[in-house]
Amino acid sequence: INAEYMGVTGSDLLEPSPIGSPTRRRGDEFPIKMISYLGSVTPVICQSENGPCPLIAACNVMLLRKSLTLNMDYGIVGADDLCNQVVNYLLDKYGQHTDPNHAQKLNDTISLIPSLKQGMDVNVKFTQPTAFEYTPCLDFLDMIGVRLVHGWIVDDMEPVAKIIGTMSYNQVTETILELNEKCEKGFNPDSHRNLELLNEWLNTSRTQLSYAGLRMLHEELRNGELCILFRNNHFSTLTKHEDQLFALVTDVGMQGINTVWEKLCDVDGDTIFVGSNFLVSIPPPPVPVEPVVDLEQQETMDRMLCMQLQLQEEEEQRRRDDEASAAFAAQLAANSPPRVQPIDNYANNNNNQGQGQGGQVVVRNQNMESFCCVIL
Numbered sequence: 001i002n003a004e005y006m007g008v009t010g011s012d013l014l015e016p017s018p019i020g021s022p023t024r025r026r027g028d029e030f031p032i033k034m035i036s037y038l039g040s041v042t043p044v045i046c047q048s049e050n051g052p053c054p055l056i057a058a059c060n061v062m063l064l065r066k067s068l069t070l071n072m073d074y075g076i077v078g079a080d081d082l083c084n085q086v087v088n089y090l091l092d093k094y095g096q097h098t099d100p101n102h103a104q105k106l107n108d109t110i111s112l113i114p115s116l117k118q119g120m121d122v123n124v125k126f127t128q129p130t131a132f133e134y135t136p137c138l139d140f141l142d143m144i145g146v147r148l149v150h151g152w153i154v155d156d157m158e159p160v161a162k163i164i165g166t167m168s169y170n171q172v173t174e175t176i177l178e179l180n181e182k183c184e185k186g187f188n189p190d191s192h193r194n195l196e197l198l199n200e201w202l203n204t205s206r207t208q209l210s211y212a213g214l215r216m217l218h219e220e221l222r223n224g225e226l227c228i229l230f231r232n233n234h235f236s237t238l239t240k241h242e243d244q245l246f247a248l249v250t251d252v253g254m255q256g257i258n259t260v261w262e263k264l265c266d267v268d269g270d271t272i273f274v275g276s277n278f279l280v281s282i283p284p285p286p287v288p289v290e291p292v293v294d295l296e297q298q299e300t301m302d303r304m305l306c307m308q309l310q311l312q313e314e315e316e317q318r319r320r321d322d323e324a325s326a327a328f329a330a331q332l333a334a335n336s337p338p339r340v341q342p343i344d345n346y347a348n349n350n351n352n353q354g355q356g357q358g359g360q361v362v363v364r365n366q367n368m369e370s371f372c373c374v375i376l
Helices: 053-064 079-094 100-117 136-144 160-164 169-185 189-204 211-220 295-335
Strands: 029-037 040-045 076-078 148-150 226-231 234-241 244-248 261-263 272-274 353-355 361-363 372-374
Touching (some): 040 053, 053 079, 053 136, 053 234, 076 079, 079 100, 100 136, 148 211
Parallel strands (some): 148 226
Antiparallel strands (some): 226 234, 234 244, 244 261, 353 361
């Protein structure tokens, strides 16, 4: 592809570092996941939590449309490689235009593409899914033929709708600051009421998706359409399949399981994941991961365990000693001779004594039925 057009030369393209080279940061590389889409196997790009989501979302739309191709030799792709792919796509599509205005727009768009690695500036308006305040980023999406939508819509029946009107998000935040200043200077019923309504609505719609917006998204998108959804300060690939909305799952943590799409059916995050056929997928059970314990903590735990085992052993030994002592005492009691019954009232009870034969004194114990003999 000839990259030389209206001042844009091959030197203006980003020079990608080799995959895995020391000069390439790990955060600039993204895993590639193979999915089935409309009967064909297609690569999509996964991302980490802080990845360049607008660039990845746009490239995934183009990949699903077969507008881009990726080198699958390494299973990963770099951010600079993605930017160059998009630049080449634009040059191939619009490079033959002779209209100076169109050429300038192309140059501006190409110069904007590297900034998508850091994010995309958008300012929503709360009236329609396609209502955004103009920024140069919208020109980029327009040139690659991808629509940007959102579901952060205020319902016309809500009291706050009259206050917001056609204001953008930035204008609403400025209005809140102005109302705060008025309320601090003195109580104003109207300012206080408007401030409460605005803060309450922003809080209840903090996921940047409302039920009014969800309904309008269903009305706005066509079945089979691919676009980019802005929600929760994040950009994701969105499609409509059989009158249902689905966002492409690109979280790198879900790369290895049979989850491809997330059904967009609730504003509070109650998620339903589906596979490539848009049917509910059952992910495999997670692999147990042993907790990571530092060396010092592990040594402390080992010492405590040894002390516990030693105390248990000492307690068990005391119990065995007590049982042995009790058994020995019982054995001694069983083997001892019978005890001689003492003679009662020998010295003092003269009424119960008499002289026996051969000088014997015969004593009768009052508490005994038999006689006992005492040798004098």
